[in-house]
Amino acid sequence: MDTGLQHRKKLAAMRRIQEAALDLFEEQGFDEVAIEAVAAAAEVSPRTVYRYFGTKEMLVIWDEEDELTPSPLAAQFTGDDPIGALREATRAGFAAMGEDELRLIRRRVALIYSHPSIEAALVLNGYEKSRAIAAAAAPDGDTLEVQVFVHAFVGGVLGAMRHWWRSGFATPPFTFVDRALTLLERGFTDPDRRNPS
Amino acid sequence: MDTGLQHRKKLAAMRRIQEAALDLFEEQGFDEVAIEAVAAAAEVSPRTVYRYFGTKEMLVIWDEEDELTPSPLAAQFTGDDPIGALREATRAGFAAMGEDELRLIRRRVALIYSHPSIEAALVLNGYEKSRAIAAAAAPDGDTLEVQVFVHAFVGGVLGAMRHWWRSGFATPPFTFVDRALTLLERGFTDPDRRNPS
DNA sequence: CCCAGTATAGGCAGTCACTGCCAGAAGGCA
DNA sequence: TGCCTTCTGGCAGTGACTGCCTATACTGGG
Structure with missing residues (x-):
């Protein structure tokens, strides 16, 4: 570095x-x-x-943290539980953040979801990075499953962030990401009855 | 009309x-x-x-069919099985297509995935339409679950289309969409062992 | 068939994101 | 300190996109 x-x-x-x-x-x-x-x-x-x-x-999109990380994710990804690795990485990322950084992120998120062109750029950014990570982690990174997973994952996380914004940043963001990842894990069978007995 | x-x-x-x-x-x-x-x-x-x-x-993105449809999807969506409705709508859509229309779609898809700016516009387009449908189908269209589902669904389908393109349009497109929807239904638990015994 | 009234296409000028190119300034290193 | 590499700033240019106005084409009624 x-x-x-x-x-x-x-x-x-x-x-x-x-x-x-x-x-x-x-x-x-x-x-x-x-x-x-x-x-x-x-x-x-x-x-x-x-x-x-x-x-x-x-x-708006640029995040200083992204400069540093030499993809610690890609390494963890070779394991059996990629979603778990993601969850842990996200949790650790948010936990390590000071109040100043969190405030900065809120400002950026608010701008992103208020402006379609910025949101579009962010989605693409996410796709590209995730595909790069997937390619580094799996040699057969071009299967349908990997493509669908990468896109759905990025979409899911961005959906969670969007909801975080819509709800006025009331709850800590990791809560939403965590729940989004759980949804992706378990699948969307019968989304109308998502909370079984 | x-x-x-x-x-x-x-x-x-x-x-x-x-x-x-x-x-x-x-x-x-x-x-x-x-x-x-x-x-x-x-x-x-x-x-x-x-x-x-x-x-x-x-x-590139514009599709004449979109002009006509007064959202037949939104109606089906109120049911218990939105993914099934989606699957059926997609299947019917592709089945009703002539060879000319399919050729047109292949041209457009190839351009879309070869050019990030077009892909970005398509993703956003998908998000917006899906959110509109979701809002029409569910009064509480702003829950985390709906946001995550919409984003993941659009991502998943676009991932499937991308794979269709990457594989040289070898297989009928509905095959991929169908498999993508199944993945979303079942969830991504342990994606490395996706095909159990 | 013709005649308002309305919607639509074309032309013009302007703004602004983004780029290649070159000269001057500043950091790195012996 | 002096050379070499790297970076910054200014300039000119391209092209996407927009607002405004005029000319033209459609529409519904006589």
């Missing part, structure tokens, strides 16, 4: 840019804010914003 | 525009073709293309 001055300055700038972007998006709306305005607020050039984030949506 | 001359002309134009668009996209690549070129090939103005399809991605 790179720890030189350049890299640290870049991360600091990205944090500053994302902060400025979230402020402006919340204040004026995602579509009403031009990248130029974000760049001005963060005191960098528009060109740099694009170099760092690639797309406007990534200003 | 509108059946006036204007409406019929519009649909005819949309078919012509989509046909022209698919030809050009396959020939030169989605990103390399400007809307202006599509409009020229279909002999309409660029402004009209946007009025009809809204976005470039919709040129």
